[in-house]
């Protein structure tokens with residue numbers, strides 16, 4: 001395909017409630033969206049980076065600059081672009097996986113819309129709906145936490161994930177375990193702990209958790225190996241897993257026995273499928289992580305979560321978990337599941353009225 005135009009939209013969507021993790025608290029989701037026009041066909045991609053570089057080193061404004069200055073010119077200069085060729089086309093830019101993934105998703109969306117193929121068909125979905133978990137932020141107090149969790153259980157979520165950090169871990173986990181009984185439960189530390197906490201983290205073993213997600217910093221694979229050897233709860237990596245090679249290395253070293261796959265973190269959906277395939281060959285279950293995506297990224301993530309190796313409920317929650325209104329038709333939970341979109345490409349359409357309503361800047365138009 002020939003990329004005729006690329007538009008970059010930056011919007012701010014209010015959250016239905018604050019979302020707090022070990023690295024910060026947000027009340028709005030600032031989102032960078034890429035709209036490509038290729039051979040007259042529209043494609044949309046969503047950047048998973050946050051407003052500030054607090055989950056990883058990328059952030060919204062930085063991604064927009066990298067796309068505008070380094071990635072978009074490569075696409076606009078190429079005669080025939082395919083999503084599969086982007087790895088090579090972008091090889092001159094080191095890192096910036098979230099920026100690259102934004103364009104990969106948009107190009108893939110346009111490619112698939114032009115052939116009438118859905119994301120699920122292209123990626124290898126084997127299910128028509130996916131089991132959904134929900135991520136629960138750090139609360140001001142235990143009672144507020146329990147009320148939020150009870151609401152999600154009533155909505156039908158099939159797995160609860162609690163954000164934890166030093167000082168907010170054992171008690172909230174114990175109290176939530178009391179309330180939800182045997183419903184699957186896991187925790188996510190977003191790198192907040194160190195090896196000094198191993199004995200403390202071992203105390204989580206009594207709650208029968210599915211996993212503990214990313215207790216230590218992204219780069220410290222060795223520390224996760226030591227922890228995995230010291231506790232019963234399976235260790236799951238998120239921030240650390242930025243490519244297929246790193247996933248294989250972390251698994252073979254014993255640092256992780258479950259992998260959280262986020263297409264935006266690893267450079268796109270095709271790399272996400274490659275990690276899925278590698279984990280399957282190593283008998284390691286994976287699940288689809290979330291980055292508070294709008295319906296654009298959510299649609300694509302739900303399609304990915306329908307692949308055979310996605311054996312655990314993901315952070316593929318309903319749109320209403322974060323947004324009172326979504327920029328696509330909302331994803332609505334049905335008995336704890338979300339249906340995999342069947343339309344061409346992502347299968348969803350963007351609501352341009354809301355794009356304009358929530359615009360934080362004028363769109364950047366590159367051609």
Ligand SMILES: CSCC[C@@H](NC(=O)CCC(=O)O)C(=O)O
Pocket residue numbers: 021050055134135188190238289290291292293315316317
């Ligand atoms: C701003 S926190 C985003 C990263 C976090 N994501 C979630 O907790 C799930 C968010 C979602 O439901 O999309 C994670 O580390 O897994």
Ligand SMILES: [Mg+2]
Pocket residue numbers: 188190213214238239260289
């Ligand atoms: Mg995580």
